[in-house]
Amino acid sequence: MPKIVVSEEKRRRRRPTRSGTVLSEQLIVETALRLLREHGSAGLTARRLGLALDCDPSTLYRYFRGMDELTLAIGDTLIGQALRGWSPSGNWRDDLRTLGLRIHGAYVSHPQAAVLTTSRVTGRANELAADEAVLAVLRGAGLPVRDVVAVYHAFIDQTLAFAALDAASLALPNAALRSDEEMWQSTYRRVPAATHPHIAEVAPLLAPEMVDSAYPKALDLLLDGVAARLSR
Amino acid sequence: MPKIVVSEEKRRRRRPTRSGTVLSEQLIVETALRLLREHGSAGLTARRLGLALDCDPSTLYRYFRGMDELTLAIGDTLIGQALRGWSPSGNWRDDLRTLGLRIHGAYVSHPQAAVLTTSRVTGRANELAADEAVLAVLRGAGLPVRDVVAVYHAFIDQTLAFAALDAASLALPNAALRSDEEMWQSTYRRVPAATHPHIAEVAPLLAPEMVDSAYPKALDLLLDGVAARLSR
DNA sequence: TCGCTATGGTCAACTGCGTTGGCATAAGAT
DNA sequence: ATCTTATGCCAACGCAGTTGACCATAGCGA
Numbered sequence A, B: 001m002p003k004i005v006v007s008e009e010k011r012r013r014r015r016p017t018r019s020g021t022v023l024s025e026q027l028i029v030e031t032a033l034r035l036l037r038e039h040g041s042a043g044l045t046a047r048r049l050g051l052a053l054d055c056d057p058s059t060l061y062r063y064f065r066g067m068d069e070l071t072l073a074i075g076d077t078l079i080g081q082a083l084r085g086w087s088p089s090g091n092w093r094d095d096l097r098t099l100g101l102r103i104h105g106a107y108v109s110h111p112q113a114a115v116l117t118t119s120r121v122t123g124r125a126n127e128l129a130a131d132e133a134v135l136a137v138l139r140g141a142g143l144p145v146r147d148v149v150a151v152y153h154a155f156i157d158q159t160l161a162f163a164a165l166d167a168a169s170l171a172l173p174n175a176a177l178r179s180d181e182e183m184w185q186s187t188y189r190r191v192p193a194a195t196h197p198h199i200a201e202v203a204p205l206l207a208p209e210m211v212d213s214a215y216p217k218a219l220d221l222l223l224d225g226v227a228a229r230l231s232r
Numbered sequence C: 001t002c003g004c005t006a007t008g009g010t011c012a013a014c015t016g017c018g019t020t021g022g023c024a025t026a027a028g029a030t
Numbered sequence D: 001a002t003c004t005t006a007t008g009c010c011a012a013c014g015c016a017g018t019t020g021a022c023c024a025t026a027g028c029g030a
Helices: A025-039 A046-053 A057-062 A067-083 A092-108 A111-117 A125-140 A145-171 A174-190 A197-209 A215-230 B025-039 B046-053 B057-062 B067-083 B092-108 B111-117 B125-140 B145-171 B174-190 B197-209 B215-231
Strands: none
Touching: A025 A046, A025 A067, A025 A111, A046 A057, A067 A092, A067 A111, A067 A125, A092 A111, A092 A125, A092 A145, A092 A215, A111 A145, A125 A145, A125 B197, A145 A215, A145 B145, A145 B197, A145 B215, A174 A197, A197 B125, A197 B145, A215 B145, A215 B215, B025 B046, B025 B067, B025 B111, B046 B057, B067 B092, B067 B111, B067 B125, B092 B111, B092 B125, B092 B145, B092 B215, B111 B145, B125 B145, B145 B215, B174 B197
16 A cells, blocks of 8 residues: 655656556656546546556556645646746736636646646645746746735636636536526526516627636736736 | 436425424535535545434435536535625625625635635526625626626636635645645745745745735736726 | 665545436325 | 335445556666
8 A cells, every 4th residue: 555655856766557657747647637637527447547558547546646636746747838938028017917817727728637626735846936927027027925925815816716716617527517408598588578588688798608617707807906006 | 216306496395304303405405514514525424424413424315416417506505605795885895896806705705615616617596696695796897798708707716716725725635735835935935045045035925925815916916907908 | 787765657446426217205286 | 104216325336546566768977
């Protein structure tokens, strides 16, 4: 029973699995991301992951304490993807907007994985880097420490909140997805005007509107608020 | 096998379970909410619910097509709680603010349940009532139909998004919760200033700040935006 | 180059999950 | 009082995460 998991840096021996592949944290996370994309957010199971990597499910416990820790590693990988290649421009508003859209985008581009990780604190390298970047931009904008903390909170939570929501609807298992879509078509479009006049009125406009994310609009509103604070 | 589920209104015979309790959709949902609160968002299982109701797990399939449909019913109950006793004041801004805080509050007061339902479209009675209420307020404010749809989208998604995020951190299973808290204490408070100067700077302020929800601030910003549109 | 050791892959088994098909029984219509 | 059938119960299926015991071998010191 692998109560002890050797950290990736300390790992010395890379014994190939029966079929010849050599495991690593990175390979496992990448394979997990693939499985999530292919089988939905409930489709990542230890057994399936073992099958995909051609190793025994229990082997995974040599790398992660359990599926939960694997989840955190996946989340950190997503944040890493969001930040890859980014560097501050010096204009706080552009930087914050870009960071927000990048983080939101990274999660939304892996919706099945995002569902599992958006609300978790990983404490791993990439998450720390992202937080440091946001704080640096805010501080560089000239905001006092006290406000930096408040704005950081609103900014990061808004980004993660929308990422979670948008990812969730993109990642619904096929059955639920169809059920929800059907709901829009069957229920909302047929609501009797007598009991729900306003829904009936906008029903045709609603379906196309709800497809896009509301995050960009909400983000701009928040940045407006920050700008107001700065010019005060 | 119960491929057919009799809807609650059509249900005629109320045969008591072996132990004497008489089942109903409402009783099942209430018990499910209790289980969720007591055992966490992963703690609602058909078997446990059967145990709590003192009936066989399979009996639940006479009331819901599966655990997913039960989930939707739970979500709709939460929205119902949010709206109970509310009536429009006539001031659109107050009304929208109250609706937002009520919906957000209802979810957050049942975080373990909220996690399962925030991103689902139930199409049930209470959800329809809530949507109708929001649309009515916006229309009453004098917004043209086109804008009503856009604002409705931003408003409802931001509310649900924050509800989901806030609920998620409140609802983490004990193990993960402790893991995340530990992360804040062990990792964030000990980040070396050399590599992450800005995190180190605000670390002491961060922990208390992150406890509260950022939703009220974000809501007010959104309402500012709507007000601007109206006065244009 | 040789052997030792502990790393890390494998196997088998445990518990608990959602769900289903068949069956029994009593509620409500007649 | 009788009949139908809605509704509760039981047993079983396949799949999940996780664990403990076992063992092959990679990489070390000599």
